[in-house]
Amino acid sequence: MQAAQGERLEVLLSAQQIASRIQNLGKRITLDYQNKPLILIGILKGSFIFLADLVRYIDLPISVDFMALSSYGSSTKSSGVVRIIKDLDHSIEGHHVLVVEDIVDTGLTLNYIYGHVKSRGALSVKICSLLDKPDRRQVAVPLHYKGFEIPDEFVVGYGLDVGERYRNLPDVCKLVRTDA
Numbered sequence: 328m329q330a331a332q333g334e335r336l337e338v339l340l341s342a343q344q345i346a347s348r349i350q351n352l353g354k355r356i357t358l359d360y361q362n363k364p365l366i367l368i369g370i371l372k373g374s375f376i377f378l379a380d381l382v383r384y385i386d387l388p389i390s391v392d393f394m395a396l397s398s399y400g401s402s403t404k405s406s407g408v409v410r411i412i413k414d415l416d417h418s419i420e421g422h423h424v425l426v427v428e429d430i431v432d433t434g435l436t437l438n439y440i441y442g443h444v445k446s447r448g449a450l451s452v453k454i455c456s457l458l459d460k461p462d463r464r465q466v467a468v469p470l471h472y473k474g475f476e477i478p479d480e481f482v483v484g485y486g487l488d489v490g491e492r493y494r495n496l497p498d499v500c501k502l503v504r505t506d507a
């Protein structure tokens with residue numbers, strides 16, 4: 328895909344690498360949740376492609392739900408204070424929950440979601456993220472299933488955006504500014 332003016336894209340993880348890793352994660356999840364009622368919760372919007380691919384590698388009768396969050400105020404995510412703009416459609420009581428994210432960066436988003444979901448009566452709550460950027464972490468979050476650890480670079484593609492652009496890139500790419 329052509330980059331916007333003033334931007335260049337460098338492939339960090341190819342679509343093929345991503346697919347192979349997700350197949351592996353799906354197999355592990357399938358083994359770990361045998362005979363356990365499982366709900367996958369996708370965090371919008373970034374997780375939509377990862378979740379769509381992951382569920383097809385999970386050979387279990389799962390259900391899927393979504394949450395969407397927005398940050399309060401002008402300091403955006405730095406405060407860690409978020410507002411739920413779409414909550415779960417169904418009760419998670421009596422179910423095991425796997426929260427599915429595209430990326431853990433500061434950890435503020437998942438820290439909030441993890442606390443929120445744990446208070447809703449699930450039998451267990453675990454986290455699955457495609458990407459982990461550990462150098463940027465501000466709050467520790469338990470990452471039970473992880474696709475890739477990446478360096479402290481801003482990435483786009485495979486669901487991740489900058490200003491809503493590049494979510495449809497098949498690869499995860501480093502976004503390089505060329506007009507600095």
Ligand SMILES: O=P(O)(O)OC[C@H]1O[C@H](OP(=O)(O)OP(=O)(O)O)[C@H](O)[C@@H]1O
Pocket residue numbers: 370371372373374404428429430431432433434435436437487488
């Ligand atoms: O660990 P953190 O520093 O909290 O960052 C991770 C969060 O940031 C991104 O979401 P964003 O708020 O950009 O929304 P989006 O998923 O709709 O792109 C990403 O999808 C994670 O949810």
Ligand code: HPA
Pocket residue numbers: 430432480481482483487488489
């Ligand atoms: O590297 C990133 N790319 C896109 N969205 C993000 N949200 C946190 N980190 C990132």
